[in-house]
Amino acid sequence: MAPIDRHAADRAADHTPRHPAEPHGAEPHTPEHRADRRTATLALAHALTAAERGLAVIPLSRTKLPALRSPHHDEARHHAVPGAHAVPGDHTAAGDHTAPGAPAAPGHPASPGHRGMPRHRDAPHPPSPCRGECGRMGHGVYDASTDPHRIRELFAAAPWASGYGIACGLPPYHLIGIDLDTKSGVDAPAELRELALRHLFTIPETVVVATPSGGRHIWLAGPPDTVVPNSAGRLAPGIDIRGAGGYLVGPGSRTEHGVYSAVPGTAHLPPATCPPALLRLLTPSPRRRPRPAHAGAPANPQQGQGLVQFVLAAHEGQRNTRLFWAACRAYENGFGEALTAPLTDAALRVGLTAREAASTIASAARLTGHA
Numbered sequence: 001m002a003p004i005d006r007h008a009a010d011r012a013a014d015h016t017p018r019h020p021a022e023p024h025g026a027e028p029h030t031p032e033h034r035a036d037r038r039t040a041t042l043a044l045a046h047a048l049t050a051a052e053r054g055l056a057v058i059p060l061s062r063t064k065l066p067a068l069r070s071p072h073h074d075e076a077r078h079h080a081v082p083g084a085h086a087v088p089g090d091h092t093a094a095g096d097h098t099a100p101g102a103p104a105a106p107g108h109p110a111s112p113g114h115r116g117m118p119r120h121r122d123a124p125h126p127p128s129p130c131r132g133e134c135g136r137m138g139h140g141v142y143d144a145s146t147d148p149h150r151i152r153e154l155f156a157a158a159p160w161a162s163g164y165g166i167a168c169g170l171p172p173y174h175l176i177g178i179d180l181d182t183k184s185g186v187d188a189p190a191e192l193r194e195l196a197l198r199h200l201f202t203i204p205e206t207v208v209v210a211t212p213s214g215g216r217h218i219w220l221a222g223p224p225d226t227v228v229p230n231s232a233g234r235l236a237p238g239i240d241i242r243g244a245g246g247y248l249v250g251p252g253s254r255t256e257h258g259v260y261s262a263v264p265g266t267a268h269l270p271p272a273t274c275p276p277a278l279l280r281l282l283t284p285s286p287r288r289r290p291r292p293a294h295a296g297a298p299a300n301p302q303q304g305q306g307l308v309q310f311v312l313a314a315h316e317g318q319r320n321t322r323l324f325w326a327a328c329r330a331y332e333n334g335f336g337e338a339l340t341a342p343l344t345d346a347a348l349r350v351g352l353t354a355r356e357a358a359s360t361i362a363s364a365a366r367l368t369g370h371a
Contacts, residue, residue, distance in 0.1 A: 039162045039254055044155045046252035047164035048148055053270075054172045055250075056144035059154050059161035062256045064249055066165065067158035068138040072130055141167050141247050163253025163260070169228065169244030173271045176228050176282065177242030178203075178218040185317020188238030189216065195236055199277045206272035209251045212258025217248055220274040228282045237321040241282055304330050304339040311346040320360055323347050327364030336370055 047057040059067040132142040137157050144167035145151055155161055168175040180188035196202060207219040222228055228243030235241060242248055249255070251262040274282070307326035314322040323343060330339040340361055347357035 036160070036162075040155065040159055043161050043163050043253060044152070046250060047151055047155070050164065050166060050250055051146040051148060051151055054146060055175070056146050056167040056170050057151060057164045057250065058141060058144045058167070058247065059158045060163040060165045060249065060253060060255075061158075061160060062162045062254065064163070064165075064253075064255055066138075066140040066143070067161040068143070068154065070138045070140070071134065071136040072138075141165070141245060144170065144247070163255060164250045165247035166250045168242045168246045168248060169222070171224065173219075174222040174224055174226075175242075175248070175271055176220045176222045176274055177246065177248040178220065179240040179242060179248075180216045180218065181238040181240065182214045183238075186238035186321055187315075187318070188236070191236040191238055195278075195281070199281065201275035201277035203278075204272035204275070205269060206266065207269050208263040208266045209248070210261050210263050211249075212255060212260065216263070217242075217260075219248070219271040220278075221271040222274050222279065226279065226283055228279075233321075233325060235281060237318065237325050243282070303335050304333075304342065307339065308342045308346045311343060312350060314350050316351065319347065319350050319352050320356065323352065323357060323360045324364050327361045328368055331365055331368040331370045336365060336368070 043059065047059070050057050061067045130139065132139040137143055137154060143154060144165070145154070166175065168177055178192070180192060182188060192203070203218060209217040209219070211217065222243075228241065230241060230243050230246040232240045249260050251260050251267070253260045307330055311319075311322050311326050323346075327336065327339075327343055330336040330343070343361060344354070344357045347360070348354060352360075
């Protein structure tokens, strides 16, 4: 992402979002108000610069969520399950609040996922998902645009916006975001290096964005005919993927925890092409559901040994995360039960208690629908 040019903030200031309650021409009355206006102006300037490079953007709040509330919010609440929590808009973002695995929606150019209100499976007449067809703002990533006029409209409707999101999966780059986390003792950069060694690929020089928590967002360009789904921790512990239907927090955005910024030396680069070996990992081919093993049938002793070794290589702070990830993969591939004992033994050897191991493996079984 190239830095904003020296006139971008001035151009954006001519269209600075104004709070609806603020009369036109009125000056801010407090330092906090003036700071908010400056933050909104800079966010718009950065968003316009990103759009000049062909990146579709939306305004974000300080929580990294889309700044505009869904116009169907009340309708969703009307149809929601009693006691369910409302979801403020349709979004899949790069951050801890992200809903992983948004499914592709056939027919949409970016095939993004739709995140709506939870409801009973047999609820009558659920509301039809709207992805902006109603013409109103507030559809999250479906509002993303490269049109400067439209972007100014979006930011004018959200004068509290302090950043911007960049929609993934759209032309010209069909952006894929590799989100590397460093919290909770997870060393995602090391996990990515291990994947690269194991699958023989290297990450090319590309845009890298530093997050306030110390993480990294790596930008890669995908092929136009491939839909990369969003996922959290599926590739490896601490590595989340932003694909079709997701967005990345753009450099220059200000959040509750700090500012996102391009890593020096990468801002001027275009998103590099995703290595084919990595792309294959991001777009796994559909598998047939494995047949359940017959009672008493002997398990292949070599099956899942790579997952066991993955747990054995865990350092302190990674043990639970690695065990959970390995157990999920084992259940997804149909040999979770057979691998429970080897995984438990590996967990004990790296320092977990039997109770911790059993609880973590049981959580993986529940998550994958095998409990």
